[in-house]
Amino acid sequence: MADLALQARTPLQDLARPGRFGAATAKPGLLIEERTDLALATVMARRGREHDLNRAVAAAYGIDLPHGPHVAAKDGVSFAGIGVQRWLAAAEGLVEADFVDRLRQRLAGLASIAEQTDGWAVLRLRGDRVRDVLAKGIPIDLHPSRFATGDVALTVVAHIGVQIAQLDDRPTFQLMAFRSLAASLWSWLSKSAAEFGYEIVPSGSPGRRTDRITTTKRSINSD
Amino acid sequence: MRIICPYCGERGNEEFSYLGDASLLRPDPAGAGAMHAFADYVYLRDNPRGSHREFWYHAAGCRSWLIVTRNTSTHDITRVEFACDVAAARMASFEDEG
Numbered sequence: 565m566a567d568l569a570l571q572a573r574t575p576l577q578d579l580a581r582p583g584r585f586g587a588a589t590a591k592p593g594l595l596i597e598e599r600t601d602l603a604l605a606t607v608m609a610r611r612g613r614e615h616d617l618n619r620a621v622a623a624a625y626g627i628d629l630p631h632g633p634h635v636a637a638k639d640g641v642s643f644a645g646i647g648v649q650r651w652l653a654a655a656e657g658l659v660e661a662d663f664v665d666r667l668r669q670r671l672a673g674l675a676s677i678a679e680q681t682d683g684w685a686v687l688r689l690r691g692d693r694v695r696d697v698l699a700k701g702i703p704i705d706l707h708p709s710r711f712a713t714g715d716v717a718l719t720v721v722a723h724i725g726v727q728i729a730q731l732d733d734r735p736t737f738q739l740m741a742f743r744s745l746a747a748s749l750w751s752w753l754s755k756s757a758a759e760f761g762y763e764i765v766p767s768g769s770p771g772r773r774t775d776r777i778t779t780t781k782r783s784i785n786s787d
Numbered sequence: 788m789r790i791i792c793p794y795c796g797e798r799g800n801e802e803f804s805y806l807g808d809a810s811l812l813r814p815d816p817a818g819a820g821a822m823h824a825f826a827d828y829v830y831l832r833d834n835p836r837g838s839h840r841e842f843w844y845h846a847a848g849c850r851s852w853l854i855v856t857r858n859t860s861t862h863d864i865t866r867v868e869f870a871c872d873v874a875a876a877r878m879a880s881f882e883d884e885g
């Protein structure tokens with residue numbers, strides 16, 4: 565097989581370069597981090613196996629599957645409720661390089677698993693003005709009395725379908741959109757954040773998704 | 788207009804798509820008079836004033852099909868159910884009947 569000169573690219577690689585942008589405020593109102601290290605998969609319960617699925621996830625990951633739009637996490641693995649008997653499973657920092665394959669094995673017969681790892685742009689957002697920035701596009705109420713740590717919502721921003729979750733009390737929000745819409749989401753986010761000043765920080769986690777992709781490519785080429 | 792999705796909570800109607808009357812059942816294509824029954828089912832919809840049970844799809848949210856009971860003159864929504872629950876209950880009642 566001929567060597568392929570493929571290069572792995574993150575969804576916002578050319579748009580979200582580390583640095584300070586927007587208004588020259590004393591302190592950036594928003595900190596933006598593109599997460600490129602998350603293994604992602606959707607999990608859909610098979611009919612009649614819901615109870616066994618709950619037990620299998622608890623046994624494998626020590627997580628009680630949330631029933632509702634919430635996220636439950638442990639040791640870098642999380643399950644976010646995205647619909648009735650449907651979840652988005654995520655593993656940070658390549659906790660397991662073969663996370664999705666292992667998930668498929670562990671939940672065989674109980675759920676349908678669909679690999680999503682390279683399908684999403686994932687941003688972590690925090691800073692003093694994070695709620696002010698999000699309020700410009702997110703049509704749901706993110707006031708702490710209505711949306712708290714552990715809450716998840718699927719909604720739209722500027723006609724772009726997104727998933728948003730509050731990850732901690734700081735607060736840090738995770739905003740996700742399909743990869744093909746990443747540039748459109750970025751157009752909205754960068755303009756909305758400009759008046760507060762924003763900083764793009766490098767992905768803070770040790771493993772990068774691109775490393776894993778490169779490794780996979782090498783193993784294909786060596787066959 | 789806002790719809791309280793049983794999964795997601797209260798959302799604006801721009802997140803949903805409307806299908807129509809939820810009380811109609813698709814005719815049997817192999818049944819007698821199927822052509823006439825389908826013409827009636829597809830084209831001859833009533834347009835009632837007042838309480839109406841109708842399908843809405845939460846396209847930009849949890850992707851659930853819902854049955855919303857809405858007053859067509861005031862937009863008051865009195866009930867929102869998962870369509871799959873309504874269908875399951877209907878199947879169960881058919882089975883009970885024999």
Ligand SMILES: [Zn+2]
Pocket residue numbers: 792793794795796845848849850851
């Ligand atoms: Zn919903």
